[in-house]
Every structure is written in C-alpha cells, then in structure tokens.
Amino acid sequence: MHTEKPKHDFEPKIIAFVCTWCTYAGADLAGTSRMQYPANVRVLKFPCTGRIDPVFIIKAFQQGADGILISGCHPGDCHYISGNYHARRRFAAFRKLLEFIGVDLNRIQFSWVSAAEGGKWVDVVTDLTERVRTMGPMVEFKDLALEEQWSGGLNSPDLQEIYEAM
C-alpha cells in the first residue's frame, strides 16, 4: 500500500507549532485516515496559538530548524475565544521584524487548520517541506550559534603577535 519514497539529497527539518484543539486534532485525523505526508515535520503541541511566543521561533531556528509552521484554529473557533486573534497580530508584527533582520519569510508558514481538515494539514506540510527543500538548509542562525564573539578570526596577525610576545 505504501508508495515508493523518492530519495532526496536534503531532508529539511520542519518544526510545527500547533494548537492542541484544532491543528493537532487535524494532524491526528490525517494520521488515522492514513494520509501520507512528509515525515520532515516535527509537531510541537501547544494549548493555543496564543501561547506561541516569537522567541520559540528564534530558538527553533538556532537549534537547526529549516522551516517553521505555525498553525491553529480558524478565526472565531478558538477554544479560548481570542487566542488566535492575538496570535495573528503578534505574528503579523513578528514576521515584519524577521523580514527586516533578513530572514527569508518563505521559511515560515502560518496557517489555520481545523480538526476536520486532515487534508489541508497534508497540503500545508507538503507545500512547506517542498518549498524549504528547494531553498536548501537554513544556515544563518546555525552559523551564528557556531560563531564566537571575536570577529577577527583566531589566527589573526594581532593574536599571533600577542602570543609570540608572551
């Protein structure tokens, strides 16, 4: 029943921040309905999209995410009445900030997926995975994590001089 999986050189890591009431249930529905979607997505369950802090996105990028998906209930369907409305404003602002800093917004996807939309979940995840796959790995934040504060390089003439003088 499983179709042959194509081999890729690069398998992106997608972190999905989802709300437990809608999108998590939607993803569950996709699973129980035996729909196939890329296994690149790592789902993190939150009580509500309103709980998802922009700092989680930065943290995810630093820890090696290539793409981010944030998904929750459709407007008006929030279990906590207004959590997704607040999240919508917060992420509208945060994506502008990321854009200004120089992050490619194609790596971040926001969507509304309800508990009944298993098919939409599959579409969203597949789209994002394929898009990020063509973009290649997200190196900016990972490089930062490896970089030290010293901007001159560890084998600079200045340092060599100091070392020899010691």
Added chain:
Amino acid sequence: MTQPIDISGYTRITESIRTEAKRILSDGTVSAVIGYTHVRRKGSTQPILITNPDDSEKLFFSEGCLNNLVVYLTKSKKDVPKTGKIGIVVKGCDLKAVVGLLGESQLKREDIYLIGVPCNGVLGSLINPATELNTKTIAAKCRECTDRMPVGADFVPPVELAAMPQMEATYSDKIAKLEAMTPSERWEFWKEQFSKCIKCYACRQVCAFCYCEQCVCDRNRPQMVEQSPRPSGNFSWHLVRAIHLAGRCVGCAECERVCPMDIPLNLLNRKMAMEMKELFNSEAGFEVREKGPLNSYDEHDDESFIR
C-alpha cells in the same frame, strides 16, 4: 551644511522650572521633584531628585539634558521613593513615555506632577558636552520630532518655541535604505551590529518600558535567550527586545544613546513603530489607552499572510 539651532528659550525655562519646583515643594503639592542638574564637567548633566525646596536652585534645563527621567518612576527603579506625588521634568518625548506607562497601569495620573519643557532639541551625546547645538550635533530623534510642546502637562514654562531649521530624517532614511537591500545584505548588516553587543543590558536598564520584575532573557529554566555575549544570544536578545517593545516604544532613543557599542537599537524600534502604524493604525504615546496593538485585536485584521 550646519545651521545653529536657537535655544535662547532654555534660560527662561530653567528659571520657570526652579520657581515652579520651589512652589510645589514648599506648598506640599509634591514630595519630591525629579529633574536635571549640572555636574562638574561643563555642559554635562545628570538626573537629580530633590525633596527640599531650597535645592530647587540645583535644577536646570539645557541642550545637554538628554536623559528620559520617566524611567525613575517605574517599579524597576526601586531607590526612587514612590510615596506621595512626585514632580518630574519632562520633554515632549519623555511625556509620551508617561502616557504609555499610564495606559499600562504603571503610574497613576494623580501621583505625578508633570513639568513639561518646550524643547528645541538636545545634543546627540555628551561625549563633547560643551558643543553648540546645531543641525549636526542634534540628537537623531530630535530631527524628526513632532512633539516639541508637551501636551497635557500640569505646568509648562511660558516660552515661545523658536522655529527649527529643516533637517533630514535620520531614522526613516536608514530604514528605507535597509528595506531596499536584499535579505542577505540586511542579515549581514544586523549580524555585524549585533555581534558588537556585550550584553551589558544598558538598553534594558534605561528603558521606561522594561519594567518587568523578571526579564524573560534572565530566565534559565528553560533558557530561551542565551545569556553569554555571543552572536546567537545577541540576536535573540535584540529580537525579543524589539518585539516586546513593538507598539509600546515611544522613541525616546535612550537605548541607542546609552549603548556603549553604538548599536542602532532605535532603528529596530522605529521600524516596528512604522509597522504598527501601517498594520494596526496604532501609534504609541499619544493617548492613554488600556491596550496596545499587540494585546488587543480586531476580527477583521489582515490575514493575507496566513493560508
């Protein structure tokens, strides 16, 4: 071309501030007055809190009075007495911070007595405090200032504002330049800027809106923002700072002034303020409002970026 800026009004403002401070302290309207005072270095200033009417002679106002004194009214500055009514000297930009804090229930209007200062601008820095105020040495925030007259203060010295020469807007120019770059160029720009950061947190210390008892950046279980001054932690800190101030920052530019590494912090804040205006038609500091743009919502907000 540098043009001098007329600040002849500042001597009369100084006199008015002194008499008003003396009056409100001696008749018991306020228990203390926060203002600016001279220091030994000519032209330099520092904040002062006076409780004795005789000390009001120490107060003054000049082009070197850069500090936003409103930060001393917040709960993060515990050594300033918070009992009784407190008088405070505010410029137009500082007044907007008061308005913001009133809206966030950090201050009560009846607990403060505002001595507003009609302001022709202040110096960009006090590194050479005795310099003349002109279109070159003026602070970047003053170039595009629209709030020279404090509106809604309890006392404003009766001084006419001198006309200001035309000056180009520093922040909007820089933002437009950055926006015209490609994402990777912008990333390189900010990487270079943020790599300078030494995590001294002077920007947080001096900000009137960073009054949290515990900052998310100081928490370590779980640690969301790396605390050591390394590039990745610096990025998180500055992004978190920008998003937490979005819709609240009134642009007093104190963060940028106190930064020992000269990181253009106010650029981020101005950019977010522009976005807030564009997205939610909201500007900080003009009216006391209970909810800012990011803790309120409209059911018809734009969601073109969501699918």
